[in-house]
Amino acid sequence: MFLIGDRKLRNILVQSDHGALIVNRNDIGPDGVGIGAFILDHGNNNTVEANTLMQVLADVDNPIIFDIGANIGTFATWVAKWSSAKNGKVYCFEPQRQVFQMLCGNMAINNIFNVYAYELALGKQEQYIELPDLEYDKQGSFGAFSLDISTNTNKYTFKENNTQRVKMTTLDKFVEEHQIPYVNFLKIDAEGLDIDVMEGGMNTILKHKPDLYVEYLNLGSSKNEDTSDEGREVLTQYLHRLGYKTLVIQHDIFASVRDVFV
Secondary structure: OOOOOOOOOOEEEEEEOOEEEEEEOOOOOOOOOOHHHHHHHHOOOOHHHHHHHHHHOOOOOOOEEEEEOOOOOHHHHHHHHHHHOOOOEEEEEOOOHHHHHHHHHHHHHOOOOOEEEEOOEEEOOOEEEEEEEEOOOOOOOHHHOOOOHHHOOOOOOEEEEEEEEEEEEEHHHHHHHOOOOOOOEEEEOOOOOHHHHHHOOHHHHHHHOOEEEEEOOOOOOOOOHHHHHHHHHHHHHHHHHOOOEEEEEOOEEEEEOOOOOO
16 A cells, blocks of 8 residues: 655755756765765766866867766766767766666756766776665765775665676777777776776777876775875876876866867
8 A cells, every 4th residue: 555655755856057957865975075965065066077078179079978987967968968069979887777877867857869878887897796785765975986895885885685786898898889980088987997997998098099087086005085196196107108198187187198288
């Protein structure tokens, strides 16, 4: 028997600078950080990353953009709307099933049709990963959840005896299988596995030399913000070895082989 009750639903529809967005009201970590919480407080997210892309691809027609670690689509909504007039495409990757559903809902509700969303993880090899199943009705910064489960200790509530099976492929394999002719921009936010993503996409990177926007926070030895300075240096040297010039922007590094630096 169904009874109407006073139940606090986790997913809510809010008006934001992106348009209408489905957000999880519980998307907030112990430090007060979370994409859902940030949107509820500020009305937007990923403005710096999106503005950077729009500036460096201003003269590029038919841009192909990859959003790796798309979460609920805050970066994707900005760049998809902007690139639609340029006949652009945005490929989004989000491995968390319930977050992926919100991503797709946010594209649909905003009438965004040039986004191609995939419930996939990108890494350095093809495999399936068994992860503990997150409890999304409990508070946690779900955008910071890592496929490296050793880094998630005490940050989240998990369902007992439940797992989620996540498919991982490589950027190179995806580009080949989907016959993508070129890539202009890679935004990578893979919570400590960012270099793994590039390792799995090395052929694509070396062939097309896309602009890169990569988070470095979790690339140090501690795999968290405690060694973010170390992570910044690791990523900077890695990109320099690939022939890229780099610019630190907040907790990310923008990299390009083109003459886009002032």
